[in-house]
Amino acid sequence: MPLYFLHIRNGDKLEIDPDGMELPDQDAALIEALKVARELLDEVADLGRDAVIEIADGTGETVLTVPFSDAVRPH
Template sequence: MPRFFFHYRTDDDFVVDEIGQDLPDVEAAHEQAADIGRTMLSRALENGEKPNAARCIEIVDEEGVEVLYIVFWASASKPGTLDAEELLKPPTLH
C-alpha cells in the first residue's frame, strides 16, 4: 500500500508531515486530506484566526512527488456569519 504525506501550509506556516499514512490510492488520500482540512480549519476558527485565510494541504508520495494540492478556507454566505454547514462543504481542489 502506498504511503502519502500531508503537509499543511498557510501564509505564515508550513508544517511537514514526517510520518505519513498508508492508504490504498490517491482518492483515499484526498478523503483523508479533506478530513484533516476540516479539523485544521475548525481549530483555526477556535483560535480566533480569520475564516477566509488561505490554507492548503500538499499531498506527496513516498518519493516526495506532489500528487494533490488542496486549498481550503471557510466562507460565510452572509457577511459576519459562519455555520457548521459552511464548514462541512468539500474543499476546493487546485
C-alpha cells in the same frame, strides 16, 4: 499500500508531515486531506484563507493540493 504525506501550507509556513500514512490510492489521500482540513478549521484560528494541504507521495513529490476552502461544508 502507498505512503502519503499531508503537509500543511499556511502562507509562507510549511508544516511537514513527518510520518505520513499508508492509504490505498490518491482518492483515499484526498478524502483524508479533506477530513484533516475540516478538523483543523474547527481547531486552528489563524489559518489563512489560502491555506492548503499538499499531498505528497512516498517519493516526496506533491501529487495533489487541497485548499482548505474545499473542506468547508455548506450550512
